[in-house]
Amino acid sequence: MSTASTALPSRRRRGNATFWLGLILVGGIVLAGVVSFFWTPYALSDMAGGRLEAPSAAHWAGTDRLGRDLFTQLMIGARIALIVGCGAVGIGAVIGVATGILAAFATRFLDDALAAFFDILIAFPTLLIAMLVVAAREEASLGTAILALGIGLSPIVGxxxxxxxxxxxxxxxxxxxxxxxxxxxAIVYWHILPNIVPFLGVNLALQFGLAVMAEASLSYLGLGAPPPNASWGRMLQEAQGTVYTAPWGAILPGLALFALVIGINLLADGLRDRFDPARRDG
Amino acid sequence: MMSDLLNVQGLTLATPDKVLVEDLSFSIMTGERFGVIGESGSGKSLTSLAITGLLAPSIRPTGRVTLAGEEIIGAPEKRLVRMRGDAVATVFQEPLTALDPLMPLGRQIAGPVRRRLKRTGQDAGRAAVAREVQALLEQVRLPEPERLIRSYPHEVSGGQRQRVAIAMALACQPRLLIADEPTTALDVTTQAEIVRLITSLVEELGIALLFISHDLAVVGQVAERVMVMRDGRMIETGPAQQVLTRPADSYTRSLVAAARRFDEALEGQP
Incomplete structure (x- = not known):
């Protein structure tokens, strides 16, 4: 986007590189998440290793302070991050798109009211809304976290x-x-949705990244998935006391989080460039 | 009165602080080609929107608009949806924006075709619709229909886009076709082709035509009867031949004189 005036072919190539890099990052994490359902190097609660071991052939990402394998936790964390991202963005998109289209079609009064409502909700940090929902449900679970983040994202989508x-x-x-x-x-289905999705899609990818990070924050605060689940946020929380003696425990989940968020954004950008017919030729 | 397809009586369109069209009356008979001439802002496009019941909510219409025996002004949206397409279809000025940029042209034509087949209780299956789309593309004389069906609006020329837009309008088999400045966005050669196409198609199919343009020469080629509008009012109406050669009103005379000077200036060039 920085040098839009450069020749068209290079823009295309750049678009393709974006797409492939995004696909590799996201694909790798999806693969780890899917494989975690069938196989992990160790069981999640297996405390077989020594405490705070550095990465080695036996423990690819080292171990935590209870001797549990960190690579296993990273794989389960990938699964959780993807479920949270898809779930929260799905809920946020359904609520947001429905109310957004309703507002656009509504009478002046209802439109103004909904627009003001969106603005007020957006003024609250998503994380704060999510914490309120978790508090209201009176129990921290993965489902609550997903619902909370979905509701928190919906006004932005709306x-x-x-x-x-x-x-x-x-x-x-x-x-x-x-x-x-x-x-x-028929107009909404055939003309409006197809024409807003390319723009909305890029934004939803951004929201996906935010949802994954927000879940990490919720878990870090102890409001996310409860202990047997190893979300990346919980891993960061557990590693914080030992960040100087065993830095890999904090660095690796942080890197995983970073890779997923940046990968999703690159992938969305690349996908839009590939599938938008008006851009396909140039 | 009974043979009038469209009858407009005392139509006035106004926003809370401005009158846009005032006390306009005219009628179009079945199969007739009627031209509306006027400069930008004279209210001609608003009039066409009023006929299709598509005015912005801020514009309040009064008077009577009767299309195919049904009153348009004040009609509920549900009845208007049924009327549009069945009684009236429109070709717009800019075919690039009048076509959905993200939908292949074939599917855009198929939409109104399928609705019409369903409305008239005919077979609306995939094959029947595809056959109709093919026939329509041939009717508007588009080359390589197989390629066009899969193309997106930005991949074909302006003239081809306007032909697709005409095919979409014809797909409804309306009794009245409104053409709102259909040639303005096109180059001169293409303009002439589109004008010939519209004229021959409405004649062939027995559709009445409401042709809106600021271009006297184009309207003169198309219409049997014309109306001249200025600042939302009718200035003059009558047979095209008479209005364009022996205008009664001074404004029409100045329009005709200007058009003639322009033509002479063009012909003066080698």
Whole structure:
């Protein structure tokens, strides 16, 4: 995006590199998450190793202060991060897209009310909203964390959907579709959703990254998935006391988190460049 | 009165602080080609939106608009949806923005085709729709229909896009076709082709035409009867031949004189 004026072929190549790098990062994490269902180097609660061992052939990522294998925890963490990301973004997208389109179609009064509602909710940090939901449910579990983060993300998705829908509604092809007798339902499904998804998709990828990080924060605060689950956030929390003696315990989950968030964003960018027909040729 | 397909009586369009179209009355008979001439802001496009019931909520219409025997003004949206396509279809000025940028052209034409087949209780299966789309593309004389069906709007030329837009309008088999400045965004050669295409198609299919343009020459080629509009009012109406050669109103005279000077200036060039 920095040098938009460069020749078209190089922009394309850059788009492809973005796509492939994103695919490798996300693909690797997805693979680790899927494999963790069938196989991990050790059992999660297996305290076979020595305390705080450095990475070695026996323990690829070292061990924690109870002697549990960190690579096993990283794999389970990948699974949890992906479930949280998909779940939270899914919930946030359903609530957000529905209310956003509703607002764009609504009467002036309802539209203003919903827009103000979105703005007020956005002013609260997502993490704070999520903590309130966890508190309201009175129990910390993975499901609660996903629900909480989904609700926390929905106003952002809603606001973007509202603006994008209004933009599309102002286009001539919507008038053309209406004048040929297309019902509003069909217009939303055939014209509005396909035209907002490329823009929304990139934003949802961003939200995915934020959701994964927010879950890590919730777990770090002890409000996420309870102990037997090894989320990356919990790993960071547990490693904080030993960060000077066994830095790998904090660095590795941090790197995993970083790789997933950046990978998702690169992948979304690359996908948009590949599948947007208006850009495909140039 | 009974043979009028479209009858507009005392149509006034106003926002809370401005009158945009005032006391407009005209009618179009079944199969007739009617031209509306006016400069930008004269209210011609608003009039066409009022006929299709697509005015912005801030614009309040009064008067009567009767299309195919049904009153448009004040009609519930549900009835309007059924009327659009069945009674009236529109071709817009800028075909690039009038087509969905993310949908292949074939599917865009298939939408109204499928709705019409369902409405008239015919077979709306995939094969029947594909056959109709193919026939429509041939009707608007588009080359290589197989390639066009899979193309996106930005991949074809402006003239081809407008032909697709015309095919979409015809797909509804309307009784009235509204063409709102359909040639303005095109180059001169393409303009002439599109004008010929629209004229021959409405004649062939017996569709009435409401042709809106600021270009006297184009309207003169298309319309049998014309109406001249200025600042939301009708200035003059009558047979095209008469209005364009012996205008009664001073504004129309100045338009005709300007167009003539322009033509002469063009012909003066080698």
């Amino acid at each position: 606001r973007i959907t509202r603006i994008l829908t209004k933009q599309v509604l102002g286009q001539d092809y919507i008038t053309a579709a209406r004048v040929s007798g297309t019902s509003w339902g």
